[in-house]
Amino acid sequence: MSLIPSLFGNGRRSNVFDPLSLDVWDPFQGFPFSSAGETTAVANARIDWKETPEAHLFKVDVPGLKKEEVKVEVEDGSILQISGERSKEKEEKNDKWHRVERSSGKFIRRLRLPENAKLEEVKAAMENGVLTVTVPKEEVKKPEVKSIDISG
Numbered sequence: 001m002s003l004i005p006s007l008f009g010n011g012r013r014s015n016v017f018d019p020l021s022l023d024v025w026d027p028f029q030g031f032p033f034s035s036a037g038e039t040t041a042v043a044n045a046r047i048d049w050k051e052t053p054e055a056h057l058f059k060v061d062v063p064g065l066k067k068e069e070v071k072v073e074v075e076d077g078s079i080l081q082i083s084g085e086r087s088k089e090k091e092e093k094n095d096k097w098h099r100v101e102r103s104s105g106k107f108i109r110r111l112r113l114p115e116n117a118k119l120e121e122v123k124a125a126m127e128n129g130v131l132t133v134t135v136p137k138e139e140v141k142k143p144e145v146k147s148i149d150i151s152g
Helices: 040-044
Strands: 047-051 055-061 070-075 079-086 105-112 123-127 130-136
Touching (some): 047 105
Antiparallel strands (some): 047 055
16 A cells, blocks of 8 residues: 555546545645645645444534535545635735735545445534534444254
């Protein structure tokens, strides 16, 4: 298994066991000529994933964004995609910036959902700059065990 994502194909990392491996990967991220110019905010969309007996809970930090600026989608029946865009602050002609640390631009996070996810019941809510996505889990049916008598 390679530790470096493939430069060919669809741009997805190849580790099928890591649900976070579908994140966008840019080999030039951080360089001044980075191709990630539009996705610089990607690093700021941090996700926590917690599993409870009833659901999978995803909490995403999206400070300063309105719910209209964030999109939550399920694609291909098993990929949770959270995306959005933080707009750049308008610059006035006479403004003098001393420091710019807040990122702007598009972000996208993609996570492979487990097989027990109830995709038709996914819910999302945003409060105080934190997006919470709740993915309920299907009940796991325990296999029926039938005891067989041994003759002889």
